[in-house]
Amino acid sequence: MAYWLVKSEEHIYSIGDLKRDRVTSWDCIRNYQARNYLREFAVGDRVLFYHSSSEPTGIGGLAKVARKAQPDQTQFDPKSEYFDPKATKAAPRWFSPELQFEKLFTEFITLAELRKVAALKKMVLLQRGSRLSVQPVTAAEFSAILKLADA
DNA sequence: GCCAACGTTGGC
């Protein structure tokens, strides 16, 4: 089983929204490295849900991969802001897995708190200038974060 | 709102 972290701007789609929806298609990702990771998502993988552009920023809870990545439908829709004229149904460019709500942390874990944890020093999220919106997480990092969340 | 860091685009 693999572990991941996905970022979402809180005001656009929050862990609370995922709790309400129960399941959502993780679409509109338009970055090749993130896309490559999304294609590695396997059913049952666990996902840390990170809020960016929030006050404070940090990890709000957990999700689980409910379905492996399928072609992201927004790339085919000329009316969508995420339309990609170079994508075709035969050769889709962008993919989206489905995420299922797992839990809301009772204690939101802020970025500042994450930075204080020695075991997380090498976490992708905490590296200088890390803007990637889909990131791999190691098993050790994942369990250190669960411990912080008391989950 | 600022701006550093990074990704993407496109001319050559």
Add this chain to the structure above:
DNA sequence: GCCAACGTTGGC
């Protein structure tokens, strides 16, 4: 294939 210009992300 290089690289300058430009756009975006995201913390502060």
